[in-house]
Amino acid sequence: MSLVDVSVGQTLPEREYTPDNIQLFFYNAVLWNAHRIHYDLPYATDVEGYPGLVIAGPLLGDWLTQCVLEWLDADGALVRFEYSNRLASYIGETLTVGGSVTAVDTATGEVELDLAVRNEAEEIITPGTARVRFDTGR
Amino acid sequence: MSGLLSEELLANIGRQAPPRTELATRRDIRKYSIATGQRLRKFLEGDEAPPMYHVALFWDVVELDQLSPDGVSIDALLPKFPLERAMAGGLKIDYHQPILAESWLTAHRTLSDIYEKEGRSGPLIFYEVVMEVVGEDGRAVLTEKTTRILR
Numbered sequence: 491m492s493l494v495d496v497s498v499g500q501t502l503p504e505r506e507y508t509p510d511n512i513q514l515f516f517y518n519a520v521l522w523n524a525h526r527i528h529y530d531l532p533y534a535t536d537v538e539g540y541p542g543l544v545i546a547g548p549l550l551g552d553w554l555t556q557c558v559l560e561w562l563d564a565d566g567a568l569v570r571f572e573y574s575n576r577l578a579s580y581i582g583e584t585l586t587v588g589g590s591v592t593a594v595d596t597a598t599g600e601v602e603l604d605l606a607v608r609n610e611a612e613e614i615i616t617p618g619t620a621r622v623r624f625d626t627g628r
Numbered sequence: 629m630s631g632l633l634s635e636e637l638l639a640n641i642g643r644q645a646p647p648r649t650e651l652a653t654r655r656d657i658r659k660y661s662i663a664t665g666q667r668l669r670k671f672l673e674g675d676e677a678p679p680m681y682h683v684a685l686f687w688d689v690v691e692l693d694q695l696s697p698d699g700v701s702i703d704a705l706l707p708k709f710p711l712e713r714a715m716a717g718g719l720k721i722d723y724h725q726p727i728l729a730e731s732w733l734t735a736h737r738t739l740s741d742i743y744e745k746e747g748r749s750g751p752l753i754f755y756e757v758v759m760e761v762v763g764e765d766g767r768a769v770l771t772e773k774t775t776r777i778l779r
Contacts, residue, residue, distance in 0.1 A: 507665060516663035520656070521687040524699035533698070551719060552664045552680040559668060559679070567723070568679055574718030574775075 491563050493624040496594055496601055502561040504588035507553060509545055511581060517549050542580035550575060550616040553587045554605040558620050561589075566599065566624035573618030579609055589620075599626040632710045632751055633744050645705040645737040650685050652677055654729040660684050677727035682761055682770060683719075686735045705739055711753045711778040718775050724768040733769060736760045740773070753778040 511529070518528050526533040527544045534540045551573045558568055579585055586608045593602035600623050607616035654674035660681050661671040670676045677685075690701040727733065741756040754777055761769045 509665075513663060513665065516659070520660050520663045521684045522689050523687060524695055524701075526699040530699075537698075547717065548680060548683045548719070549664060551683075552678065555679040556664070556666060567726075570720075570722050571679060572718065572720040575716045577716075 491561055491565050491624075493566075493594075493596065493599055493601070493626065496591055496624075498591050498594055500591045502557050502589040502591075502603070502605075504586055505553075505557060505560075506584055506586050508584045509549070509581060511543070514543065514545065514549075514581060517546055521546075521548075540578065540580065542582060545579045545581065545583075545585075547575035547616075550579070550585070550607045551618065553585075553607060554589070554616065554618045554620070557587045557589055557605060558603060558622060562622055562624075566601075566622050568620060569600070569623050570621040571618065572620070573605070573616055575616055577609070577613060577615040579607075579615050583609055585609055585615070589618075592619075599624040632753060633742060637707055637709070638742055640707045640739055641742055643705060643707075643739045647734050647736050648686060649732060649734040652681070652685055652727050652729065652731050652733060656685070657681060657727075657729055674729050676729070679721070679723065681727060682733070682735075682759075682772070685733065686759065686761075705737055705757065706755070709753055709755070709778055711751070713779050715752070715777040715779050717777060719772055720775075721770055721772045723770050725763070727769060732764045734762050736762070747779065750779065 514528055527538055531543055534543050554573055589603045589605035592604050600621055603620045605618040606614045609615050657674040657677045666672055666678055671678045688701050695701055737757055737759045740758045743754050745752050757774045759772045763769050
């Protein structure tokens with residue numbers, strides 16, 4: 491991706507994720523996160539009242555950065571990233587990650603992006619924004 | 629405002645955790661990259677860490693008896709709040725330079741704000757923690773602000 495090819499309204503390639511127990515286990519193991527809502531189904535449902543095992547919030551944030559960096563393709567850098575976990579999601583769901591360009595500054599090479607993880611009901615469960623800076627050769 | 633936040637509680641604003649220094653090993657970067665489903669080779673091979681890797685690197689490594697029955701570790705930086713049920717949270721991160729394999733990083737965490745808002749179903753407490761991550765040379769690597777909501 492090069493700055494001359496970027497325009498406001500342009501969409502980033504979407505990616506679907508269907509996280510399973512193995513991925514969620516690996517993720518929480520890497521963090522040293524033992525919160526039972528992520529692996530103990532009877533606890534998550536009977537005690538906490540969730541419909542299933544809860545996908546870890548920062549994992550959803552990570553997916554937003556993947557959407558940005560795969561689109562950027564080494565032609566720039568992520569300089570700012572922000573997200574919030576608004577709705578929970580659960581093992582068994584397929585989540586779609588995507589985004590769009592909201593501003594382009596050709597002088598600085600900076601581009602602003604809107605990002606979102608959506609669930610199958612098309613609800614935005616994790617909105618975010620990012621600023622990237624393209625290499626302008628200056 | 630319903631006045632949930634006492635002077636004593638607000639006096640915790642500005643409190644700092646002891647600095648933590650960790651090594652970003654290639655092995656751990658690879659594990660993180662695989663677990664999160666990265667597709668870029670530089671991440672999967674562990675040459676460079678993905679942008680959210682610091683979340684894993686600086687997650688508290690606590691001993692078993694420091695976990696509550698639900699498996700959660702208690703953040704010693706935080707005071708006891710009058711509301712305890714955690715709702716949505718978010719992160720805002722400014723990146724200054726990438727994290728490369730086998731680099732030593734130090735995190736400085738500060739409880740930067742505590743405030744209250746009236747939500748649709750009652751009062752909410754917000755708190756913010758700023759984490760500054762610096763490299764061995766003292767140069768800024770990233771700055772992260774976490775906002776959490778309690779109800």
